[in-house]
Amino acid sequence: MxxxxxxxxxxxxxxxxxxxxxxxxxxxxxxxxxxxxxxxxxxxxxxxxxxxxxxxxxxxxxxxxxxxxxxxxxxxxxxxxxxxxxxxxxxxxxxxxxxxxxxxxxxxxxxxxxxxxxxxxxxxxxxxxxxxxxxxxxxxxxxxxxxxxxxxxxxxxxxxxxxxxxYGKHQIPKGEGGVISIMVDCAVKGTEFNVFGDGEQTRDYIxxxxxxxxxxxxxxxxxxxxxxxxxxVATTLNDTLEIFQEQNKVQLEVKYLAERPGDIKHSYxxxxxxxxxxNWSPEVSLAEGLKQTYEFYSK
Ligand SMILES: NC(=O)c1ccc[n+]([C@@H]2O[C@H](COP(=O)([O-])OP(=O)(O)OC[C@H]3O[C@@H](n4cnc5c(N)ncnc54)[C@H](O)[C@@H]3O)[C@@H](O)[C@H]2O)c1
Missing domain, CATH: 3.40.50.720 (NAD(P)-binding Rossmann-like Domain)
Known part of the structure; x- marks a missing residue:
């Protein structure tokens, strides 16, 4: 169940x-x-x-x-x-x-x-x-x-x-956690992607x-x-953006805004x-995962 x-x-x-x-x-x-x-x-x-x-x-x-x-x-x-x-x-x-x-x-x-x-x-x-x-x-x-x-x-x-x-397919592009799904959504719809802070914050994207x-x-x-x-592995949001754009041959309109109070700067x-x-280990690289996720949503 x-x-x-x-x-x-x-x-x-x-x-x-x-x-x-x-x-x-x-x-x-x-x-x-x-x-x-x-x-x-x-x-x-x-x-x-x-x-x-x-x-x-x-x-x-x-x-x-x-x-x-x-x-x-x-x-x-x-x-x-x-x-x-x-x-x-x-x-x-x-x-x-x-x-x-x-x-x-x-x-x-x-x-x-x-x-x-x-x-x-x-x-x-x-x-x-x-x-x-x-x-x-x-x-x-x-x-x-x-x-x-x-x-x-x-x-x-x-x-x-x-x-x-x-992150990955079926994620709803909403809320704090789903920054990759928001990135994908902006690329698909051609809307602006907001980065809060300088983009050097890191996350562990699985x-x-x-x-x-x-x-x-x-x-x-x-x-x-x-x-x-x-x-x-810790990846900065800027690096994630770069990998995403490179893998999918897309250009996002990125806007840098003020850091939000309470946001955690680094995490992995x-x-x-x-x-x-x-007996488990992660196998999907971020490049591969970002490509797969974008392909799913752009269909
Ligand atoms: N997405 C992430 O990055 C993440 C990270 C850490 C932990 N989690 C945990 O993983 C689980 C799944 O998260 P997700 O991202 O798939 O979220 P999601 O919102 O997509 O899925 C949650 C599902 O639970 C259902 N649901 C909510 N309240 C319910 C209730 N009272 N009774 C029956 N069904 C109910 C919703 O309809 C939905 O289908 C959650 O427990 C979440 O806390 C998610």
Whole structure:
């Protein structure tokens, strides 16, 4: 079972699960997900994971695993409406955990690099202090404690993924995280691309195919640990722009604006633990990933 299977990351996992021969059940309330991303091979429940109905669906379908990707992912919404954000991300995940406990399901939980907050050192590993600077960071982190507790008390097997900045097909060009999807959108529509600050800020851009691969590995063998999923490489926004334009033979109209208060200047995450525990490593280069993403959206 896959929650959030109509969204960016979930729909890509759903496709890979189908191709790998798994029976796929999707639970999604379509709040940001798209119906067209739900493949005909899956069983679909248009349901909210926070609702008691979710427990009934799991009891009926008896999945071996719940891969939980449903969430409220917008940082600004999380700050403006912390109650809603906490309800979906914290209470929703507790509901999923209850279902795992009752039905003896393994769990994959999509957490985020947002839990770390402002980095105290770079090459952020899983031992780095957790100090989120948004309600979203808090609501993604809090369920990690519950998962660890449910594992201890009820032997729920799990993998917690802390993703770096994900990009690739099906990403919605909106919000803070999706700078590459915004770049692609501007190139496709011929609109201006805004850079906040001097463009020398760095991020760790992980391609969707690598995220999917990590999920396939964890589905087979749970890590029972918190694992960063990242490239381990920091790339400046200016370099990303240059690679993007060069790979796709496009010219973006770039406008440099004032730095936004609260933006993290540099970030990249270590991925040694994922390599060790999941026999996983990132394979898609940024050049290749940017080319693939642009090709998808320009069709
Ligand atoms: N995109 C990133 O860079 C990134 C980075 C770190 C972590 N994550 C995590 O990965 C997961 C997927 O993110 P995404 O980028 O694909 O987001 P997305 O918004 O594209 O997908 C989320 C999906 O969950 C569904 N959903 C939301 N609330 C729901 C609810 N209450 N009940 C049922 N379905 C609900 C939405 O309709 C959507 O289909 C999230 O948990 C997010 O926190 C994403």
């Amino acid at each position: 896959l929650t959030g299977g109509a969204g960016f990351i979930g729909s890509n996992i759903s496709k890979a699960y189908i191709e790998a021969g798994y029976e796929v059940i999707i639970v999604d309330d379509l709040s940001t997900g798209k119906k067209e991303y739900i493949y005909p091979e899956v069983t679909f429940y248009h349901t909210d994971v926070t609702h008691p109905d979710f427990l009934e669906i799991v009891a009926k379908e008896k999945p071996d695993i719940i891969n939980h990707h449903a969430a409220q992912i917008d940082v600004q919404t999380s700050i403006k409406n912390s109650v809603l954000d906490a309800k979906i991300n914290i209470l929703g995940t507790i509901n999923v955990l209850e279902a795992c406990k009752i039905n003896n399901c393994q769990l994959i939980y999509a957490s985020s690099a947002a839990v770390y907050g402002v980095p105290e050192y770079l090459g952020i590993d899983e031992e780095h202090n957790v100090s989120p600077i948004s309600s979203y960071g808090i609501s993604k982190h809090t369920p990690e404690h519950y998962i660890s507790l449910y594992s201890e008390l009820y032997n729920v097997e799990y993998t917690i993924f802390r993703y770096a900045n994900a 391609h969707i195919d690598d995220i999917v691969k990590a999920n396939l590995q964890a589905t087979k063998t749970p890590a029972n640990e918190i694992v960063n999923i990242s490239t381990g 995450l270590k991925n040694d633990k994922a390599k060790r525990l999941l």
